Amino acid sequence: MNIPVKPVSTVELSKADFVSKQTVRWCPGCGDYSILANVQKVMPELNIPRENIVFVSGIGCSSRFPYYMNTYGLHTIHGRAPAFATGLKVARPDLSVWIVTGDGDGLSIGGNQLLHMLRRNLDVNVLLFNNRIYGLTKGQYSPTSEQGKVTKSTPFGSPDMPLNPMLFALSAGATFIARTFDVDAKGMQEIFKEAAKHKGTSFVEIYQNCNIFNDGTFSAIYERSVREDRILRLKHGKPFIFGKEQNKGIRLNGLKPEVVDLRDGVNENELLVHDQYSRDRILANLLSGFDYPDFPVPMGIFRQVENSTYEEKIEEQIKSQIEKKGVGNLEKLLRGNHAWTN
Amino acid sequence: MSSVEAPLRAKSVSSQVNIPKTELEKASIRFAGDSGDGMQLTGTRFSATSVMAGNDVITFPDYPAEIRAPAGTLAGVSSFDLSISSNEIYTTADFLSVLVVMNPAALKMNLQDLEKGGILIINSDSFEENDLRKAEYSENPLESGELNDYRVVQIPITKLTLRAVEETGLSHRDGVRCKNFFSLGVVQWLFVRSLDQTRDWIEDKFKNKPEIAKANVLALQAGYNYAITTELFQARYNVPPAVLPSGEYRQITGNQAFSLGCVAASLRSGLSLLYSSYPITPASDILHELAQYKNFGVKTIQAEDEIAAMSSSIGSAFGGVLAVTGTSGPGLDLKSEAIGYAVMAELPVVVLNVQRGGPSTGLPTKAEQTDLLAAMYGRHGEAPVPVLAPATPGDCFYMVLEAFRLALKYMTPVIVLSDGGLANASEPWIIPDVDQLPDLTSNIHTDPENFSPSNRNPETLGRNWAIPGTPGLEHRLGGLEKDIVTGEINYEPENHEKMVLLRDEKIRRIVKDLPPLELIGPEKNELLVVTWGSVFGPAFSVINELQTEGYPVSMLHLRHLNPFQEKLGEVLRNFKKVLVPEMNLGQLSRLLRAEYLVDAISFSKLQGRPFLISEIRNRVLEFFD
Ligand code: SF4
Numbered sequence: 001m002n003i004p005v006k007p008v009s010t011v012e013l014s015k016a017d018f019v020s021k022q023t024v025r026w027c028p029g030c031g032d033y034s035i036l037a038n039v040q041k042v043m044p045e046l047n048i049p050r051e052n053i054v055f056v057s058g059i060g061c062s063s064r065f066p067y068y069m070n071t072y073g074l075h076t077i078h079g080r081a082p083a084f085a086t087g088l089k090v091a092r093p094d095l096s097v098w099i100v101t102g103d104g105d106g107l108s109i110g111g112n113q114l115l116h117m118l119r120r121n122l123d124v125n126v127l128l129f130n131n132r133i134y135g136l137t138k139g140q141y142s143p144t145s146e147q148g149k150v151t152k153s154t155p156f157g158s159p160d161m162p163l164n165p166m167l168f169a170l171s172a173g174a175t176f177i178a179r180t181f182d183v184d185a186k187g188m189q190e191i192f193k194e195a196a197k198h199k200g201t202s203f204v205e206i207y208q209n210c211n212i213f214n215d216g217t218f219s220a221i222y223e224r225s226v227r228e229d230r231i232l233r234l235k236h237g238k239p240f241i242f243g244k245e246q247n248k249g250i251r252l253n254g255l256k257p258e259v260v261d262l263r264d265g266v267n268e269n270e271l272l273v274h275d276q277y278s279r280d281r282i283l284a285n286l287l288s289g290f291d292y293p294d295f296p297v298p299m300g301i302f303r304q305v306e307n308s309t310y311e312e313k314i315e316e317q318i319k320s321q322i323e324k325k326g327v328g329n330l331e332k333l334l335r336g337n338h339a340w341t342n
Numbered sequence: 343m344s345s346v347e348a349p350l351r352a353k354s355v356s357s358q359v360n361i362p363k364t365e366l367e368k369a370s371i372r373f374a375g376d377s378g379d380g381m382q383l384t385g386t387r388f389s390a391t392s393v394m395a396g397n398d399v400i401t402f403p404d405y406p407a408e409i410r411a412p413a414g415t416l417a418g419v420s421s422f423d424l425s426i427s428s429n430e431i432y433t434t435a436d437f438l439s440v441l442v443v444m445n446p447a448a449l450k451m452n453l454q455d456l457e458k459g460g461i462l463i464i465n466s467d468s469f470e471e472n473d474l475r476k477a478e479y480s481e482n483p484l485e486s487g488e489l490n491d492y493r494v495v496q497i498p499i500t501k502l503t504l505r506a507v508e509e510t511g512l513s514h515r516d517g518v519r520c521k522n523f524f525s526l527g528v529v530q531w532l533f534v535r536s537l538d539q540t541r542d543w544i545e546d547k548f549k550n551k552p553e554i555a556k557a558n559v560l561a562l563q564a565g566y567n568y569a570i571t572t573e574l575f576q577a578r579y580n581v582p583p584a585v586l587p588s589g590e591y592r593q594i595t596g597n598q599a600f601s602l603g604c605v606a607a608s609l610r611s612g613l614s615l616l617y618s619s620y621p622i623t624p625a626s627d628i629l630h631e632l633a634q635y636k637n638f639g640v641k642t643i644q645a646e647d648e649i650a651a652m653s654s655s656i657g658s659a660f661g662g663v664l665a666v667t668g669t670s671g672p673g674l675d676l677k678s679e680a681i682g683y684a685v686m687a688e689l690p691v692v693v694l695n696v697q698r699g700g701p702s703t704g705l706p707t708k709a710e711q712t713d714l715l716a717a718m719y720g721r722h723g724e725a726p727v728p729v730l731a732p733a734t735p736g737d738c739f740y741m742v743l744e745a746f747r748l749a750l751k752y753m754t755p756v757i758v759l760s761d762g763g764l765a766n767a768s769e770p771w772i773i774p775d776v777d778q779l780p781d782l783t784s785n786i787h788t789d790p791e792n793f794s795p796s797n798r799n800p801e802t803l804g805r806n807w808a809i810p811g812t813p814g815l816e817h818r819l820g821g822l823e824k825d826i827v828t829g830e831i832n833y834e835p836e837n838h839e840k841m842v843l844l845r846d847e848k849i850r851r852i853v854k855d856l857p858p859l860e861l862i863g864p865e866k867n868e869l870l871v872v873t874w875g876s877v878f879g880p881a882f883s884v885i886n887e888l889q890t891e892g893y894p895v896s897m898l899h900l901r902h903l904n905p906f907q908e909k910l911g912e913v914l915r916n917f918k919k920v921l922v923p924e925m926n927l928g929q930l931s932r933l934l935r936a937e938y939l940v941d942a943i944s945f946s947k948l949q950g951r952p953f954l955i956s957e958i959r960n961r962v963l964e965f966f967d
Contacts, residue, residue, distance in 0.1 A: 009813040020818070022830055051813040056657070059821075067818050067831065072810040074660055075820030077683050080653040083645065087654030088810075090641055091616050091661035095810050113653075116646035314641055321636035328638030330609050334602055334773050339592045340394060 009051060013044040020070040026061060031182035031208035032129065036068055038188040039098075039127070043071075046096070046196050053096045056085045058105040061136050062129035062208070065100040079110025082117035085124050086310070093311045096196065097124040103144040104134050107163055111143075118172035120310035121200040125192075128165060128203070131210035132217050139213035151213075165205045166288035166302060170281055175200040177284060177302040181207035181222050187233075187299060194301060200309050221292050230292055234300030239271040242296045250295070257286055259295060276301045363534060364577045368427035370435035371529065373522075374452045375444030375465075377410050377420045380522035384442075385422025387526055387543065391535045393593050393770055396583025397426040400879070401768045402434045402952070407623070407706045414468075414476035419451045426533075428582045432734070433879030434767075436954040439579075440532070442525050444468060444499070446477035453489075461575070462492040463528060465521070467500035495574050499524050499565075506564035507557040516554065520561035527565020534580045537566055586770065594771040596735040596764035597624070600668070600694055601631035603742030605638050608664050611746065611782035616658040617666050618643035619651045623706045624765045625668040625696040648676035652693070656680060659689040660819065662786060662809030664746060668694040670762075671704060674713055674720070681755050682721040685845065687819040688805040690749035690756075690784075692742065697761040697875075699950045708950025709763035711875050714929040717757040718904055724842045726849040728752070729904040731759040733878035736771035738764060741901065743780055750784040751855070752848055753805040759903070761925070763876045763952050790814025796829035802855075803848035853905045859913055863889055863896030869965050870917035871958075872942065874900045874930055877923050880953040887955075888962060895962060903930070911938040919965055921945055923958055 018040040026032045043053070053071040057063035059078035066073030072095075076084045081099045089097050106114045106128050117124070133151070134140040140153040144165065148157035169177050176198040180187045188206070195202035207218045221230050228244045240250040247262045249271040260266045275283055284303035291297060371388065373381040382403055389401045402423040411418035425434045437457040443449040445468040456462060469484055483489055484496065503521040504514070512520075523544070530537055541559050548555035569575065594602075608615035617632045617640065619625065633642045641663075645651035651667045659665035669677055674695050684691050697713045699705025717729045728748050732741040738760055745756040787793070787806040795817040797806045808815040817829065825832035826840050862885060873881045878899050885897040898913065900906065914920055914934065920942045922931035928944030935942050945961050947953050 022818075049813070051811055051816060054660075054810050067820070069818075071816050072660075073816075073818035073820075074657070074687075075818060075822065076653065076656075077679055077821060080649060080680065083650035083653035084657035084660075086643065086645075086650070087616065087618060087657030087659075087665070088661045089657075090643060090654070091614070091658035091663040091665075092810065095661070112646055113650055116650070318636045318639060318641070322639075325637040328605070328635060330606060330638075331776050333605060333635070333638070334592075334776070335590070336592045336594075338390060338393075339590050339773060341590050342396065342586045342588050 009049050013050055015040045015044060017050060018043045018070050020068050022067045024068050025064065027212050029211040030061070031131065031210070032062060032065070034182050034185065035127070035129065035188065035206055035208065036065065038185055039192060040069070042189050042192045042196075045193065048096045048196075052094060053098070054088060055098045055100060056081045056088065057100040058110055059136070060102040060105045060134075061210070062100055062102040063105055079105055079108070080113055081105070082110065082113040082126075086117055086120070086122055089122050089124055090311045090314055093123070093315060099124055099126045101126065101128050103128065103130045103132060103142045103165070107143045107165060107168065115168070115172045118169055118174045118201050118203060121173070121175055121307050123199055123201070123309040123311060125195045125202045126204060128205050129208040130165060130205050131208045131214055133210050133214035135210045135213055164288060167285070169203040170284055170288055170303065174203045174303070175307050176202035176304050178202070179205045179207070179297075179299050179302070181218065181299065182209060183222060184299070191301065194304070198304060200307055221297050230296050232290065232296035232298045234274050234276070234287070234298050234302065236274055236276045236301070239268055239273050241268075241271065248296075257290070257295070276304045278303070279305050361573070361575065362577050363580050366579045366581050367429060368425060368431065368435065369439040369533070369579060369581055370423065370425040370437070371440040371442070372421055372423045372438050372452060372455065373442045373525065374419060374421035374448035375522070376413050376447070377406060377408075377418045378413060379420070379444045380519070381420050381444070382422050384522040384526045385424055387540050388529060389424045389426075389768065390543070390593065391530065391539050392424070392426045392533075392581070393591070394539055395535060395581075397428065397581055398431050398584040398586060398770060399427075399593070399768075400425045400431050400434050402763065403766045404951075405707055412476070414445055414447055414473055416447045416451055416477060419448050421448070421452060426581050428584045430584065430586065432882045433952060433955065436956050440529065442529060444521070444525070446473050446479050446483065449483060450477050450479065456492060458491045460492055461495060461532075462489060463495045463497065463525065465499035465525070466496040467498045497528065497568065497574070502564060502568060503561045506560045510553050510557045510560065512553060512557050517557065520557050523558045523561040524565035527562040527567075528569045528574075530562075531566045531569035532575055532578055534578050537562060587772065589772040591770045592773055593768050594736050594739070595766055595768040596732065596738040596760050597627040597696070597766065598631060599732075599736055599738035599771070600628050600742055600760065601635075603739040604632060604664075604666055605635055605640060606739070606776070606779055607743050607746040607782055608638065608640065610743070610779050611664055611750065611784060613662070613664040613784070614639045614641065615664045615666065616641045616643070616655070617668070618645050618654040618658070619668045620645050620648045620673065622648070622670045622673045624698060624762045625670045625673070625694065627765070628668045628694060648673040649680060652677040652680035655691045656684050656687070656689055659684070659691050660687075660809070662807070665690065666692040666694065668696065670696045671698045671700050671706065672702065674716055678716075678721050681727065681757075682723060682725045683821050684755040685721070685725040685727060686821050688753040689819070690746075690753055690807070692745045692749055693755060693757045694742070695757055695759050696765045697759055699762075705950045707762060709761040709876065709925065709952065710948065710950060711759070711761055711877070711925040712929070713759060714874075714903065714926065715932070717759055718933070724846060726846050727904065728754060728756045728849060728852055729759060730756065731875045731901055731903055732764060733875065733899055733901060735764050735767050735769050737901070739771075739774070743782070746782055747780055748852060748855075750782060751804055752802055752852060753807060754849065759875060761876050787815065788812050793817075794827070794829050795819060796824060796827060803844065803851060850905055853908055856902050856905075856907045859898060859907045859909060861896050861898055861913065864894075865896070865913070866916045867896045868894040868917065869896070869919045869921060869962065870914065871895060871897045871962065872900065872914075872920060872922045872930065872934065873897065874903060874924070877925065877953060880955050881923060881958055883955050884958045884962060887959070893962075893966060900930070903933075906937065911940070914938055914940045914942070919943065921962065921965070923947070923953055923961070925953070
């Protein structure tokens with residue numbers, strides 16, 4: 001009844017083993033290159049046989065990703081990668097499934113699919129490349145573009161409020177939420193590894209520069225000269241401290257977070273301390289709201305909690321029904337309960 | 343006036359005279375009442391009893407789209423038809439011999455289908471002024487004389503039921519709910535049926551609620567006794583057992599047959615089954631049914647929407663399981679983009695489409711055959727898909743197996759077109775021998791030597807199915823055009839044209855793999871009636887009759903709609919005239935005209951109900967005036 005058991009490759013793999021023959025066709029200078037390189041770098045370290053890895057994507061610049069990975073891959077239709085992945089993972093819980101999507105693919109046309117996959121806690125990893133623009137259709141504003149964004153489709157500024165991907169994932173009940181950015185090789189690798197390890201949906205937002213249609217959209221945040229003052233690097237159990245001189249912190253004033261200067265006599269133990277394993281969503285919710293220029297932008301793992309996964313529940317039901325009723329007998333099933341002979 | 347005002351108090355049993363039994367070849371009965379009156383249950387029980395008595399039985403439930411429209415209104419009427427016969431039957435009868443109505447609304451909605459002189463059983467307790475107003479009667483039909491053409495039997499069913507169940511101490515509300523079993527008791531007596539089977543069924547069904555079981559049995563018995571003692575009827579009717587081909591039978595609906603077919607396909611292919619769908623009338627029962635078969639390894643997903651249902655099915659097919667989804671009406675539109683993707687990625691997925699009245703939300707609970715052209719052409723680009731259509735409820739089982747056979751062999755999505763009639767209608771079905779079912783073992787490719795996802799079987803053009811978990815076969819599939827040799831992305835104009843032709847040719851080659859056409863009647867004749875889907879039932883009944891009467895008419899029923907079977911053009915051209923009765927505006931006739939340049943004449947019906955035998959008969963007879 002099941003998938004035939006096949007030999008599993010045991011050879012040690014290197015980054016090169018994950019590079020496909022397909023020529024990479026992103027614009028030179030695109031942030032996607034570095035994300036691809038870092039995913040390929042991390043893959044051999046996961047100790048997963050290459051044949052058990054599947055990259056699934058939708059439509060958009062980022063969604064070309066599977067073609068460049070020498071693993072199994074499905075480049076699907078716009079917005080629906082989470083649904084394709086749901087079928088695949090339920091059919092084959094043994095596979096390591098990675099979804100690559102973008103702000104348009106995942107949060108506009110595919111908002112519903114992403115929402116429900118997160119809610120179900122399917123055990124897959126989502127890499128959402130957020131460049132706050134539609135690249136493949138040549139530069140219209142996206143659901144994460146700031147209000148007032150002037151693009152070809154909004155010559156007088158976009159009227160929409162942007163969507164916060166982290167709050168979206170959190171509200172859907174995501175069990176693993178993290179953010180990283182395309183020029184931070186070390187940060188990306190760490191998070192990709194943690195995402196792969198997490199049981200349940202791992203949702204990773206990656207700030208990605210589209211140098212053609214939205215160049216520098218994140219520069220104010222992660223430009224090397226200002227980065228340490230504008231980014232809050234999350235570490236479990238450590239207080240919220242940031243700044244080149246590590247002299248700024250965040251504490252709660254009533255229900256409101258505020259940035260404080262540690263040189264002003266504020267004591268470190270007044271600061272908020274990161275707890276990524278907290279089951280409630282309060283801290284993750286607070287972090288998701290931090291944005292430039294009022295707050296430093298958090299990078300790292302916001303939330304990581306254990307929960308049962310969708311496919312595991314389905315497997316459990318099958319197991320328990322077989323225990324209860326025995327393996328189904330087709331003849332009996334076809335006969336039903338009220339057969340008669342003529 | 344022929345109405346019998348039955349007394350409340352039953353006469354003593356000893357006063358019972360010998361009521362004559364009339365032998366009938368066939369009879370048709372309809373139970374009609376409010377959605378909450380339990381008419382579907384009553385009808386199902388009566389058909390089960392008739393089946394056990396050896397009749398051929400065809401059932402046809404008709405229920406409103408609203409779950410509980412206000413009680414007593416016309417919108418809330420629900421009914422259940424069954425035809426029983428001592429010969430083989432293929433469709434429910436045009437007119438009813440017996441109509442049971444539980445309220446004025448049911449009377450108003452159904453009276454036109456009762457034959458003149460037919461028996462009309464009425465629950466007279468529900469003809470108060472208020473009931474009449476809700477049914478939009480200005481005058482009480484029990485008094486107006488408008489029922490004079492029928493044999494009216496008024497019974498105070500509600501009061502008698504309450505009296506019968508009194509001893510159980512049930513609340514008034516629960517007591518009233520037993521009245522459907524009272525009416526069933528009356529009809530069981532009328533058709534000389536034993537109550538044993540129904541009693542057993544009630545006791546089993548309500549085994550956790552013994553007081554409800556007891557009350558229902560009491561109501562059933564009370565109805566039966568009431569009919570005995572009151573001489574309500576001048577005759578009882580006996581429909582003798584039918585001479586059906588010998589074998590083991592069960593009753594089956596189209597949706598059940600689909601579900602069983604899916605499980606059978608899983609076992610015959612050695613692949614686990616994954617059914618992903620979004621709830622939609624009238625296809626939801628397939629999901630309900632399959633969700634119960636976890637011990638067969640069946641996995642079901644209730645997807646978040648129709649698009650996700652289709653997409654997750656394709657994802658699961660990539661993973662190497664038997665992928666199937668079900669839908670209806672607007673759901674097919676929503677699935678069309680993803681079906682096109684499955685054409686492009688060449689992955690095996692079966693789409694069960696239970697057609698209903700459209701466009702848009704249309705008539706959710708009624709039958710139509712209006713999705714044929716959508717199944718054929720409803721996708722952008724050249725996206726050919728095999729299309730199949732079962733003829734009867736039981737045939738749904740075999741068409742699912744056939745759909746999987748084609749999907750796996752040719753690596754393609756396949757659409758199966760059922761309809762709201764087949765989905766819920768039931769018929770006796772010969773239980774198939776499991777070993778005789780087609781072998782669906784498919785070759786999942788495992789050899790890395792010279793592997794390309796574009797390698798094909800040179801005969802079928804079916805692409806190699808290589809699934810994740812197989813070392814050395816890592817490959818990418820997508821919706822972008824592929825190179826005909828390597829399977830990598832290729833946008834070159836010549837390559838695209840080659841790929842379009844190849845995908846087309848692959849579906850055309852299925853023709854060679856189909857059984858030959860089977861004509862009902864002579865190969866050359868004056869008139870050929872061509873049908874597909876559920877029109878088989880009424881058309882076959884008509885053609886049988888007309889052929890016996892000597893009319894030069896033949897019939898051809900198509901279960902393969904894309905591609906058509908071999909020699910169809912030649913067959914059509916052997917007839918002077920070709921008539922295509924369809925529950926649409928001529929979709930098959932258009933295909934036949936376009937494909938074979940024959941003058942296929944369309945005969946349409948779009949009332950959300952099957953053709954009547956007389957409608958097809960009269961249309962056919964016009965050719966012989
Ligand atoms: S358009 Fe933008 S996102 Fe797309 S490949 Fe070019 S730079 Fe990258």
